[in-house]
Amino acid sequence: MEKRLPKNIKEVEEVRIETDLLIVGGGNSGCFVAIEAKEKNPDLDVTIIEKAHIDRSGALAAGMDAINTYIGEGETPETLVAWSRAQVGGGPLREDLALGNAKILNGCVESLEKWGVPFIKDEKGRYKKRGRFDISIRGEQLKPIIAEKAKSYNPRILNRVTATNFIKDGDRVIGAMGFGVRDGKFYIIKAKATVVSTGGAAGLYRSPTNDGTTSHHQMWMCPFNVGSGYSMGIRAGAEFTLMEQRWCAARVKDFTGPVDTISVGYKARMINSKEELILQKRYSHLGGDTAPRYIRANAPMGEWNDGRGPTYVDTRHLSPEQVKELKIDYLNERPTYVLFLAARGQDPAKEPLEIYGSDPYIVGGHTSSGYWVDIDRMTTLKGLFAAGECAGGMPNKFVGGCAAEGVLAARGSLKYISGVGHGNINEEQVAAEKQRVFGPLFKGLNMEAKYNIPSGQDPRWQYDGITPEEMEERLQRLMDEYTGGVGQFFRCNEEQLNYAIKHIKIMKKQVERLFANDLHNLVLVHDVIDRLDVSEVVVMHLRERRETRWPGWQTRTDYPDKNPELDCFINSKKNLSTGEIEMTKRPYEQILPGDRTKSPSPVPLSVEKA
Amino acid sequence: MPPYVLKDKCDGCKGKDEPLCEQICIGDLMTLDHVTGRAYCRSLRDCWDCMSCTKICPKGAIEQRIPYQLGYHGAKLIPMIGTDSITWTCVDIDGKVERFTYRTRNKK
Ligand SMILES: Cc1cc2nc3c(=O)[nH]c(=O)nc-3n(C[C@H](O)[C@H](O)[C@H](O)COP(=O)(O)OP(=O)(O)OC[C@H]3O[C@@H](n4cnc5c(N)ncnc54)[C@H](O)[C@@H]3O)c2cc1C
Ligand code: SF4
Ligand code: SF4
Numbered sequence: 001m002e003k004r005l006p007k008n009i010k011e012v013e014e015v016r017i018e019t020d021l022l023i024v025g026g027g028n029s030g031c032f033v034a035i036e037a038k039e040k041n042p043d044l045d046v047t048i049i050e051k052a053h054i055d056r057s058g059a060l061a062a063g064m065d066a067i068n069t070y071i072g073e074g075e076t077p078e079t080l081v082a083w084s085r086a087q088v089g090g091g092p093l094r095e096d097l098a099l100g101n102a103k104i105l106n107g108c109v110e111s112l113e114k115w116g117v118p119f120i121k122d123e124k125g126r127y128k129k130r131g132r133f134d135i136s137i138r139g140e141q142l143k144p145i146i147a148e149k150a151k152s153y154n155p156r157i158l159n160r161v162t163a164t165n166f167i168k169d170g171d172r173v174i175g176a177m178g179f180g181v182r183d184g185k186f187y188i189i190k191a192k193a194t195v196v197s198t199g200g201a202a203g204l205y206r207s208p209t210n211d212g213t214t215s216h217h218q219m220w221m222c223p224f225n226v227g228s229g230y231s232m233g234i235r236a237g238a239e240f241t242l243m244e245q246r247w248c249a250a251r252v253k254d255f256t257g258p259v260d261t262i263s264v265g266y267k268a269r270m271i272n273s274k275e276e277l278i279l280q281k282r283y284s285h286l287g288g289d290t291a292p293r294y295i296r297a298n299a300p301m302g303e304w305n306d307g308r309g310p311t312y313v314d315t316r317h318l319s320p321e322q323v324k325e326l327k328i329d330y331l332n333e334r335p336t337y338v339l340f341l342a343a344r345g346q347d348p349a350k351e352p353l354e355i356y357g358s359d360p361y362i363v364g365g366h367t368s369s370g371y372w373v374d375i376d377r378m379t380t381l382k383g384l385f386a387a388g389e390c391a392g393g394m395p396n397k398f399v400g401g402c403a404a405e406g407v408l409a410a411r412g413s414l415k416y417i418s419g420v421g422h423g424n425i426n427e428e429q430v431a432a433e434k435q436r437v438f439g440p441l442f443k444g445l446n447m448e449a450k451y452n453i454p455s456g457q458d459p460r461w462q463y464d465g466i467t468p469e470e471m472e473e474r475l476q477r478l479m480d481e482y483t484g485g486v487g488q489f490f491r492c493n494e495e496q497l498n499y500a501i502k503h504i505k506i507m508k509k510q511v512e513r514l515f516a517n518d519l520h521n522l523v524l525v526h527d528v529i530d531r532l533d534v535s536e537v538v539v540m541h542l543r544e545r546r547e548t549r550w551p552g553w554q555t556r557t558d559y560p561d562k563n564p565e566l567d568c569f570i571n572s573k574k575n576l577s578t579g580e581i582e583m584t585k586r587p588y589e590q591i592l593p594g595d596r597t598k599s600p601s602p603v604p605l606s607v608e609k610a
Numbered sequence: 611m612p613p614y615v616l617k618d619k620c621d622g623c624k625g626k627d628e629p630l631c632e633q634i635c636i637g638d639l640m641t642l643d644h645v646t647g648r649a650y651c652r653s654l655r656d657c658w659d660c661m662s663c664t665k666i667c668p669k670g671a672i673e674q675r676i677p678y679q680l681g682y683h684g685a686k687l688i689p690m691i692g693t694d695s696i697t698w699t700c701v702d703i704d705g706k707v708e709r710f711t712y713r714t715r716n717k718k
Contacts, residue, residue, distance in 0.1 A: 052635070052637070052638065053633060053634055053636075056634050056636055056660070057636050061636045061662055062660040062661060116715045116716050118714065118716055138714060140714045141715050145715070160638070209680065211677070211679045212655075213654075213655060213677070213679070214654045214655055214657075214677040214678075215655070215680055216655035217637075217655065217656050217657060217658050218659075218677065219658075222636070222660075223656070223658050224636055224637050224638075224658070327708070327710060328710050328712060331696075335659075335661050335689070336661065336674055336676065338687055338698070338700055339676055339681070339685055339686070340676050340680065340681050341702075342681075342685035342686070342700050342701065342702035342703065343676040343680075343681025343684075343703060345703045345704050520641075523638060
């Protein structure tokens with residue numbers, strides 16, 4: 001079917017929908033919101049808007065080989081939360097949120113098995129542990145299975161609709177707007193409650209694997225999760241927390257894929273070019289192999305920086321059967337890593353696998369960045385709830401924890417919905433958003449030809465404006481070089497951050513010069529606008545944390561130590577009258593007693609080591 | 611990472627409103643070339659190599675490649691999807707073939 005593009009704003013058709021509960025982003029947590037809401041109230045009108053297709057979208061698109069958080073025998077919700085706290089160097093984190101999540105976590109994970117996901121069992125029939133809270137699955141079909149379950153309740157699913165902004169009625173969110181990537185229509189969806197579950201933000205920074213041609217999206221996090229949910233909240237004046245706690249991870253080199261599969265799953269230890277065990281040799285004072293996650297993540301880049309690269313995870317102890325198992329794990333999670341090994345002609349039993357740092361991501365399901373929420377997962381904007389990677393304050397959620405957040409956000413929304421009606425739509429707001437969203441599509445029509453390019457080549461180059469790719473690459477270069485990307489070994493200082501803020505502001509003014517010549521490019525235009533808004537907030541947070549609390553995730557060369565006065569949440573909010581990002585602090589509250597930096601010992605299991 | 615569409619295998623999902631690879635692509639990249647009637651990836655640089663398009667194609671017409679900057683040419687990874695299992699065939703640059711078969715869904 002040939003697509004006809006509207007020629008001006010009047011030609012853009014509108015679709016208006018009224019629903020009880022709107023879910024923005026039908027990924028892992030978004031589907032769990034729908035399932036829980038419909039389970040609790042089958043009559044509820046539930047709508048999901050999804051940028052891609054819910055059968056395969058977001059972080060789970062290629063599959064998963066593990067569930068990183070499950071409370072197995074010998075563990076409790078409290079040991080999970082205390083472990084999670086130690087992984088982030090003692091926090092600050094929202095222990096209230098983490099405990100609530102941990103209490104319903106196992107139920108969510110177990111439901112995946114009931115719906116059809118194969119879990120690997122040990123000889124006693126229990127979920128096979130890969131790490132302390134890690135269990136192994138064969139999750140190639142994980143996303144299709146979750147989507148099937150959600151579809152079985154018949155919510156209204158709008159695939160290929162990209163959300164762009166919330167609809168506000170005073171300080172309440174009453175739905176969202178967006179555009180149809182296929183039909184080119186403008187969607188105005190009014191809801192009693194809205195859950196934002198668009199995943200994290202990838203592509204703010206340049207990936208170390210990005211050579212500008214076919215490897216641009218060779219990165220760990222799903223590159224189509226650009227942080228839209230965060231940016232919509234930023235633009236609506238919601239409060240955000242810990243946006244400086246970036247997820248910078250050790251990843252397999254030249255692929256930027258997951259490494260836990262090997263390091264946790266097959267006990268492959270990190271070594272450098274001199275075959276030294278990196279964590280033992282240099283980080284034993286911080287816990288060696290069990291050092292906090294950011295230390296382990298930063299270790300390979302530390303070695304490269306000190307001239308001891310390359311760095312590896314040592315797989316040379318693996319048997320041929322284990323190598324085969326390892327490849328099956330990858331086939332379930334990032335299948336092309338197996339292709340990559342084949343393209344290198346590499347046998348992991350003979351050669352160790354190279355690792356390197358990743359580009360930094362903002363992923364509140366891994367670190368603690370995201371919306372500041374209350375115990376019901378309601379953000380600081382009434383009627384708006386956050387789930388999965390979007391919800392801040394609570395790290396180490398991963399698959400199971402993001403699903404559990406979906407359940408909790410659904411419960412919070414239901415409670416809220418029971419006491420409210422629909423809000424009132426302000427038509428001026430809607431018209432302004434429609435113009436903002438579709439404007440870039442009409443620009444090319446009026447622009448002068450830039451170069452004389454033969455037909456058949458990308459026509460966007462013929463206009464004298466900015467393509468979304470150009471702005472994206474400009475942003476990624478800036479973020480990498482000035483705000484602690486992998487190219488700078490994750491380090492930055494005040495002057496670099498000020499430079500970045502200045503240039504982000506210039507780019508924000510140039511957004512009006514972006515243009516798109518089809519609906520796909522219109523998505524790219526809004527992707528880069530959203531990334532800019534998120535990047536600005538990330539940089540403001542990095543500047544505000546004048547200390548080094550989580551080296552690697554957040555390293556300030558001008559403030560190399562921890563500052564006890566900054567043992568708190570750094571939060572931000574856009575002032576909607578001035579457009580400036582304003583910073584605040586909130587205190588950390590310790591609920592679980594004990595040394596925050598130490599992992600609790602698990603209750604010893606008599607059965608484990610007979 | 612680039613997905614390649616094999617010209618002799620792709621039939622453009624004739625009879626469907628939208629080709630299956632276009633319906634599923636998580637990055638809105640696979641689409642139909644109305645001149646040739648076959649699918650193509652509109653922006654090779656933007657592919658995340660999730661292989662969703664490769665897995666869904668009923669004709670086995672899509673093959674995934676590693677960008678040359680990162681891995682050498684000639685390796686292949688072909689999935690065969692069953693109702694509750696999958697078989698992958700992998701060929702490395704030296705022609706070594708490996709097969710992997712396992713369950714992807716519990717028995718109903
Ligand atoms: C490669 C990889 C490996 C991982 N391995 C593991 C592992 O082994 N174990 C583990 O426990 N965890 C793992 N994780 C983490 C885990 O998968 C995620 O933390 C979790 O699934 C995120 O859930 P979510 O719902 O927040 O986001 P997602 O599932 O990513 O959902 C976000 C959804 O929002 C949609 N969306 C985005 N923007 C818009 C918009 N503007 N409008 C409409 N829709 C939009 C997206 O298309 C997507 O469907 C891994 C992640 C990755 C990327
Ligand atoms: S799914 Fe396969 S056969 Fe159908 S259009 Fe795509 S490549 Fe061609
Ligand atoms: S591999 Fe994934 S991102 Fe790439 S074209 Fe196929 S479906 Fe799209």
